[in-house]
Amino acid sequence: xxxxxxxxxxxxxxxxxxxxxVRSLRRTAAALREAGIPYELxxxxxxxxxxxxxxxxxxAGYATETPFRTIWLGHPEGAGAVRDRAIREAGFxxxxxxxxDRELIPENVARLYRAAIETGAVVVYGxxxxxxxxxxxxxxxxxCLHSGIFAENRIDGIVLIDRRQALDAGGHDATLxxxxxxxxxxxxxxxxxxxxxVPVAAGYRDRLPDDPEPDENDPVIERLQRIHDQNRxxxxxxxxxxxMYLSPIGWIL
Amino acid sequence: MDIVYSHNNNWFFADLxxxxxxxxxxxxxxxxxxLNVREFLDAEPSDHVVVVNWHEATMEPSIKGREPILRxxxxxxxxxxxxxxxxVGTDWFQxxxxxxxxxxxxxxxxxxxxxxxxxxxETPYRFVFNAPTRTERLQLEAHLATADAERPIPxxxxxxxxxxxxxxxxxxxxxxxxxxxxxxTVMPVRPGSGRLEKHHLDRILSATRFYIWRAQHDFAYFxxxxxxxxxxxxxxPVKIDPLFRTRFQETGCVFGGLPEMIDVFxxxxxxxxxARLVRLLLDRPTLGQSFTEVLDA
Numbered sequence: 007x008x009x010x011x012x013x014x015x016x017x018x019x020x021x022x023x024x025x026x027x028v029r030s031l032r033r034t035a036a037a038l039r040e041a042g043i044p045y046e047l048x049x050x051x052x053x054x055x056x057x058x059x060x061x062x063x064x065x066a067g068y069a070t071e072t073p074f075r076t077i078w079l080g081h082p083e084g085a086g087a088v089r090d091r092a093i094r095e096a097g098f099x100x101x102x103x104x105x106x107d108r109e110l111i112p113e114n115v116a117r118l119y120r121a122a123i124e125t126g127a128v129v130v131y132g133x134x135x136x137x138x139x140x141x142x143x144x145x146x147x148x149x150c151l152h153s154g155i156f157a158e159n160r161i162d163g164i165v166l167i168d169r170r171q172a173l174d175a176g177g178h179d180a181t182l183x184x185x186x187x188x189x190x191x192x193x194x195x196x197x198x199x200x201x202x203x204v205p206v207a208a209g210y211r212d213r214l215p216d217d218p219e220p221d222e223n224d225p226v227i228e229r230l231q232r233i234h235d236q237n238r239x240x241x242x243x244x245x246x247x248x249x250m251y252l253s254p255i256g257w258i259l
Numbered sequence: 260m261d262i263v264y265s266h267n268n269n270w271f272f273a274d275l276x277x278x279x280x281x282x283x284x285x286x287x288x289x290x291x292x293x294l295n296v297r298e299f300l301d302a303e304p305s306d307h308v309v310v311v312n313w314h315e316a317t318m319e320p321s322i323k324g325r326e327p328i329l330r331x332x333x334x335x336x337x338x339x340x341x342x343x344x345x346x347v348g349t350d351w352f353q354x355x356x357x358x359x360x361x362x363x364x365x366x367x368x369x370x371x372x373x374x375x376x377x378x379x380x381e382t383p384y385r386f387v388f389n390a391p392t393r394t395e396r397l398q399l400e401a402h403l404a405t406a407d408a409e410r411p412i413p414x415x416x417x418x419x420x421x422x423x424x425x426x427x428x429x430x431x432x433x434x435x436x437x438x439x440x441x442x443x444t445v446m447p448v449r450p451g452s453g454r455l456e457k458h459h460l461d462r463i464l465s466a467t468r469f470y471i472w473r474a475q476h477d478f479a480y481f482x483x484x485x486x487x488x489x490x491x492x493x494x495x496p497v498k499i500d501p502l503f504r505t506r507f508q509e510t511g512c513v514f515g516g517l518p519e520m521i522d523v524f525x526x527x528x529x530x531x532x533x534a535r536l537v538r539l540l541l542d543r544p545t546l547g548q549s550f551t552e553v554l555d556a
Contacts, residue, residue: 113436133440135429142429143422149443150453205441207432246453252439254411255466258459 010044010098011119011166013110015074016088017062018052020106023212024061030109030209035072037112043119046097047074053082058106086186090178093169102166108134109210110164118166118204120253127200127251128171129191131161132208143213150203150259151248155195156234157241158220158227159188164209171199185226192234201248205258260307260554263333265319266295269448270456271484275344275368276311282392282547297321300328308336309366312343314354320449334360340554341382342366344389346480347373366553368546370483370510385553389483390543395491399537402493412467415439415494417455418475419446427473427499430517439463464492468529471520474500481507490540495533511536 013031017024031047038045051059062076077095079088093101100122104110114132122130136144146162154160165187172178175193178186191201221227235241250259264276273295280293294302296319310316310333317326333339341362345352355365356379364383367373372386391399413435418424420442431438441455448454455463464470470489472482482498489496497520498513507513511532514520524532544552 111432111436117437133428133442135425135432137429142425145420145425145428145440145442148420149441152453205439207428207436207438207440244452246451250453255462258455258463259453 008044008098009123010046010100011038011115012092012096012098012101013038013045013047013104013115014092014096014101015047015049015104015106016052016085016092017049017054017058017106018082018085018088019054019056019058021054021056021058021061023107024058026109027104027106028065030112031104032072034110034112034115038116038119039071041116043116044098045072047072048092048096049074049076050088050092050095051076051078052084052088053079084180084183084186086178086182086184086189087180089187090180093167093172093177096169099168099170100166101169103164104209105163107212108163111207111209114204114206114208115166117206117253118208121202121204121251122166122168124253125200125202125249125251125257126168127202127249128168128175128194129161129199129201130166130204131164131202132204132206134163135207135210136213137210138213146211147203147208150246150250151191151195151201153240153243153245153247155188155241155247156192157231157238159185159191161187161191161201163211175199182226182230185224185230189230192230195247196234203248203250204252205250206252260291260309261299261302261305262291262293262309262311263296263299263316264293264311265315266297267320267449268315268318270450271448272312272315272344274457275342275484278392278395278546279309279311279342279550281394282545282550284547284551287551295319295321296329300325300332304332304336306337307340308333308338309340309342312345312355313341313360314351314357317358330358330360338363340364340366342368344368344484346476346478347375348478348480349476366550368483370481370486371479371507373480385556387546387549387553388543389487390546390549391487391491391540392546395487396541396545398491399541402490403534403537405493408493410466410468410494412439412463413437414469414471414497415441415463415467416471417441417460417463418472420444421475423475424473427517431471434517434521439467460488461492464489464494467492467494469497470494471497471499474498474502477502479503479506481510481513486510486512486536490533490537493533495529496536510539 118130131147134146262280366385368387486496496512504515
């Protein structure tokens with residue numbers, strides 16, 4: 007497995023967002039090309055029924071410098087299964103995930119990649135700016151991981167993963183649906199793996215009126231808390247469990 | 260004279276206490292003590308106590324349970340000086356008076372004098388210009404020679420997260436996406452907290468062109484400490500303050516908005532602006548000199 011970056015677009019009934027996501031992916035590809043970083047574009051559609059497939063299939067007809075490699079799943083398998091499929095199918099050792107309702111900031115993806123290479127981190131992430139009606143209202147994934155991660159997920163959306171290390175740890179648990187990325191982070195932390203925050207803007211997410219609120223009584227959340235946060239000791243210890251790095255400064259925290 | 264500070268809370272107050280102490284004239288320093296709150300409680304009382312940020316001192320984790328003793332010790336001193344660098348009008352300023360200690364004087368450290376609210380009008384107000392110390396003067400002079408060196412990070416925006424700041428971060432990213440963006444949730448900047456301490460900030464600003472922040476409330480306040488943090492590492496400080504830009508115009512580093520700042524620096528050389536600001540500071544007496552004059556007045 008050679009060094010380089012698989013840019014992976016995850017689509018699940020995201021038709022209205024696709025033009026923006028694809029544009030962002032192509033601009034990111036151009037930035038990686040300019041930075042001399044080998045890359046590929048991988049699209050995984052998780053059984054969309056809203057016209058996303060038609061749109062993506064239509065793109066195949068356009069000649070671009072970097073064509074998409076597309077995987078169509080016959081029926082929805084959920085976020086965990088899709089991400090796991092992505093890291094198994096990726097042609098490069100590092101995979102940058104982009105949910106199709108997000109947008110990458112092309113200039114900074116190379117910096118996430120460099121941070122991953124220079125630190126050996128298994129997960130690297132940067133700030134995600136949250137938009138409401140086109141206006142920035144919040145920033146997520148905005149700091150080093152604290153032990154509060156054992157109580158709730160603090161890393162959203164755009165992350166870059168070292169697939170070899172992630173697979174060594176067992177990859178995503180396909181049975182956990184949208185909680186799978188969080189569970190993988192918890193499992194990696196318990197194995198003392200390095201998770202690094204890069205203090206640059208990595209991308210954008212739209213906050214929509216029908217976005218689901220976190221359900222505190224979700225049995226999956228309770229189960230993960232029981233496994234990783236026994237008696238809430240860990241989440242309440244306020245311990246720093248991640249680090250901060252930015253090339254060319256190096257380690258910051 | 261004892262200069263007292265909290266050593267396990269926000270580092271900038273400990274840093275101010277150290278700067279005040281180490282920049283005192285030699286003979287004065289020989290008669291003074293720099294004590295963290297715990298050391299102060301364990302030391303023999305002195306007749307003059309200078310507390311750098313009373314609220315932080317009372318919140319010092321290592322004296323938990325001994326806060327009433329601290330209050331009695333400070334209240335019993337013949338002279339009680341409160342050193343403060345807070346914006347008058349904010350809760351952080353009001354918190355300084357939470358324990359009804361009768362302060363002999365309030366020493367406000369900054370670049371612009373502030374007017375005390377009417378309920379504090381009886382507290383004698385003294386102002387100390389937050390100029391560089393003797394040691395910092397040497398650092399600034401060295402930067403004058405190297406200010407045009409290449410810096411890989413175009414801007415740094417570091418503050419606790421608010422909705423307004425998220426909006427400003429977006430503006431900055433649209434201007435140049437390669438900046439340093441750190442907007443963590445609010446919590447004390449304690450060692451090991453995952454917040455940036457002085458040595459972290461120094462490393463970041465040493466690689467940064469513009470250290471930018473934005474006014475966060477409707478009070479006229481100028482963050483002189485951020486200016487010094489920037490200049491001491493060769494970064495140019497920029498405050499965006501749409502409401503009070505004209506009041507702070509003389510500094511040359513306050514702008515009404517990001518477009519205005521971008522426009523100014525498309526026509527003005529950053530190195531020249533840096534040198535002008537540094538010379539303005541080098542013309543001032545040092546922090547320790549000004550502090551001593553105020554104490555002796």
